[in-house]
Amino acid sequence: MRAIPHVVNGHRLEEPGRSPVFNPATGEQTAAVPVPGAETVDRVVAAARAGAARWAATSLSRRTNVLFALRELLVRHTDELAALVTAEHGKTLADARGEIARGVENVEYACGLIEHLKGDFSDQVADGVDVHSLRQPLGVVAAITPFNFPVMVPLWMAANALASGNAVVLKPSERDPSPSVRLAELAVEAGLPDGVFNVLQGDATTVTALLEHPGIDGVSFVGSTPVARLVHETASRAGKPVQALGGAKNHMVVLPDADLDVAADAAVSAGYGSAGERCMAISVVVAVGEIADELVERIATRVDGLRVGPGDDPASDFGPLITGAHRDRVIAYVEGAAREGARVVRDGRAATGGPGFFAGPTLLDGVAPGMRCYDDEIFGPVLGVARAASFDEAVSLVNANPYGNGVAIFTRDGNAARLFTRAVSVGMIGVNVPIPVPISSYSFGGWKNSLFGHSHIYGPEGFAFYTRAKVVTTRWPQPSDSQIDLGFPRTR
Numbered sequence: 102m103r104a105i106p107h108v109v110n111g112h113r114l115e116e117p118g119r120s121p122v123f124n125p126a127t128g129e130q131t132a133a134v135p136v137p138g139a140e141t142v143d144r145v146v147a148a149a150r151a152g153a154a155r156w157a158a159t160s161l162s163r164r165t166n167v168l169f170a171l172r173e174l175l176v177r178h179t180d181e182l183a184a185l186v187t188a189e190h191g192k193t194l195a196d197a198r199g200e201i202a203r204g205v206e207n208v209e210y211a212c213g214l215i216e217h218l219k220g221d222f223s224d225q226v227a228d229g230v231d232v233h234s235l236r237q238p239l240g241v242v243a244a245i246t247p248f249n250f251p252v253m254v255p256l257w258m259a260a261n262a263l264a265s266g267n268a269v270v271l272k273p274s275e276r277d278p279s280p281s282v283r284l285a286e287l288a289v290e291a292g293l294p295d296g297v298f299n300v301l302q303g304d305a306t307t308v309t310a311l312l313e314h315p316g317i318d319g320v321s322f323v324g325s326t327p328v329a330r331l332v333h334e335t336a337s338r339a340g341k342p343v344q345a346l347g348g349a350k351n352h353m354v355v356l357p358d359a360d361l362d363v364a365a366d367a368a369v370s371a372g373y374g375s376a377g378e379r380c381m382a383i384s385v386v387v388a389v390g391e392i393a394d395e396l397v398e399r400i401a402t403r404v405d406g407l408r409v410g411p412g413d414d415p416a417s418d419f420g421p422l423i424t425g426a427h428r429d430r431v432i433a434y435v436e437g438a439a440r441e442g443a444r445v446v447r448d449g450r451a452a453t454g455g456p457g458f459f460a461g462p463t464l465l466d467g468v469a470p471g472m473r474c475y476d477d478e479i480f481g482p483v484l485g486v487a488r489a490a491s492f493d494e495a496v497s498l499v500n501a502n503p504y505g506n507g508v509a510i511f512t513r514d515g516n517a518a519r520l521f522t523r524a525v526s527v528g529m530i531g532v533n534v535p536i537p538v539p540i541s542s543y544s545f546g547g548w549k550n551s552l553f554g555h556s557h558i559y560g561p562e563g564f565a566f567y568t569r570a571k572v573v574t575t576r577w578p579q580p581s582d583s584q585i586d587l588g589f590p591r592t593r
C-alpha cells in the first residue's frame with residue numbers, strides 16, 4: 102500500500118503507512134498515513150527551528166517575492182490540487198477549485214506583509230525620548246487541520262504564519278493528506294528556504310506530541326469542538342499561544358417578508374453543498390411565522406433535483422461522505438429523527454449504499470432543541486427546519502445554541518437585519534448570504550463552542566496571532582543631560 106510521505110527540509114520523508122486513506126467515491130483504500138514516533142517528530146521540529154531562524158532574518162521584500170511566487174504556483178496547479186482533494190475528500194471538482202481559490206486569497210492578503218507588519222513610532226514622548234513598536238515572529242507554528250478543507254484551511258494558517266516570518270509544521274488530517282504534500286512542495290518551488298514549511302503526517306498522537314513539544318512556539322487548530330477544547334487546554338498548559346476553531350450548528354433565519362424562492366435556493370445550496378461537510382454549512386433553517394409550510398415545500402422541491410455522485414462527475418451536485426463510519430453516523434441521525442418527533446420530508450437513506458460512502462439529501466421538519474438531530478453537529482447532507490413564532494423567538498433559539506460559528510438572516514427589512522446582527526452571539530453573520538465566510542482581509546472565527554482562545558484566524562488577527570510585540574523606548578542623552586534620579590521615570 103502506498104504510504105503518504107512527510108515533507109521535511111523540502112524533501113519527502115517516507116515511513117510505513119498505518120492509518121488508511123480511502124477514495125470515498127469507491128470505498129477503496131488508496132494509501133496509508135504514517136504515524137510518526139518521537140524521533141521523527143523531533144527531526145521535523147528541529148528542521149523547522151533551523152528554518153525559522155533563517156526565515157525570520159529574511160528581508161520583508163524577499164518574503165513577499167516568495168509569497169507572490171507561491172500564489173502563482175497555486176493558481177497554475179489548481180486543477181492538480183483539486184484532483185487530489187476530490188480523490189481523498191470526495192467533494193466535487195468545482196467545489197475543490199472553490200476552496201483552493203479561497204485559500205489563494207489568503208496568500209494574496211499575506212503578500213501585503215510589508216504593510217501588515219508595520220510598527221508604530223511616536224516622536225518625542227518625553228524630552229529627547231522616542232518610542233517605537235515592532236512585531237516579531239513566534240518561531241515555529243504547529244498548524245493542525247481538519248479533513249473538510251485540505252487546501253484552504255492549511256492556507257488560512259500558513260499564509261500569514263509564513264508572511265510573519267515563522268516556520269510551519271503542518272499536521273494535516275489523516276483522512277486526506279495528499280494535498281498538503283503538494284502544498285509544501287509548491288512552497289519550496291516558490292523559493293521558501295529549507296525547513297520553513299514542513300508536513301508531519303499522523304493522527305491524534307502526533308497532535309499531542311506537537312502540543313507538548315518544547316520546539317513548538319504557537320498552535321493553530323481547526324477541527325471538531327471536543328478536540329478544539331482539548332487542544333486549547335493542552336497547548337495552554339504547555340504555555341503556548343493557541344487558537345482552536347471548533348464545530349458548528351449554523352442557523353438560517355427566514356423572516357416572513359423574505360423572498361421564499363431566494364431563501365429556498367440559499368438553504369439548499371448551503372445545506373447540501375459539499376455533502377454538508379462544511380463548518381459554515383447551514384444545518385437548521387428557522388422559519389418565522391406562517392411561511393413555514395410554504396418554505397418547507399419549496400426546499401423539498403429543490404432537494405428532489407439534487408444529484409449525489411462521484412466528485413469527478415460534473416453531473417454530481419455533491420459527493421460522498423469522508424468515511425463509511427461517518428456515513429453510518431449520519432444515517433443514524435436520520436433514523437433517530439423520526440423517533441424524536443421530527444417529520445422526515447425527504448429521506449436520503451434511499452440514495453445510500455454501494456461501496457462508496459454516499460448518503461442522499463435528507464430534509465427534516467419540526468426539529469427542536471432536545472432532539473439529537475437538532476443538538477448535534479451532524480456534518481452531513483441533513484437539513485432541519487425549526488419553527489419560530491416571532492423574530493425574538495428566532496433570536497433566542499440562535500443564542501441558546503452552544504455553537505456560534507455562523508448564522509444567516511433572510512429578509513427585505515434592513516432594520517430587522519440590523520437588529521439581528523447586533524443581537525446574535527455568533528462570530529460570522531450573513532444578511533441574505535447563507536455561507537458568510539469573510540474575505541481574507543477580515544478574520545474568520547466563531548463564538549462560544551466554535552472557538553477556544555481569543556484570536557480569530559487569518560486576516561489582521563492572523564498577523565497579530567503569529568507575531569509578538571516589542572516596544573522600544575529610546576533616548577540619546579548628551580553628557581550634560583545625564584544625572585542620577587531614583588524616582589519612577591515620568592514622561593512629564
Ligand code: NAD
Pocket residue numbers: 245246247248249250254272273274275303304305306308309323324325326328329331346347348349379380478480506547551
Ligand atoms: P477532528 O477534530 O476529528 O480532526 C481535526 C484534527 O485533529 C486532525 O488533524 C486530527 O488528526 C486531529 N485529532 C483528531 N482527534 C484528536 C485528538 N483526540 N487529539 C488531538 N488531535 C486530534 O475534525 P475533522 O473531522 O477532521 O473535521 C471536521 C470538524 O472540523 C467539524 O466539526 C467542523 O465543523 C470543524 N471545522 C471547523 C472549522 C471552523 O473554522 N470553525 C472549519 C473547518 C472544519
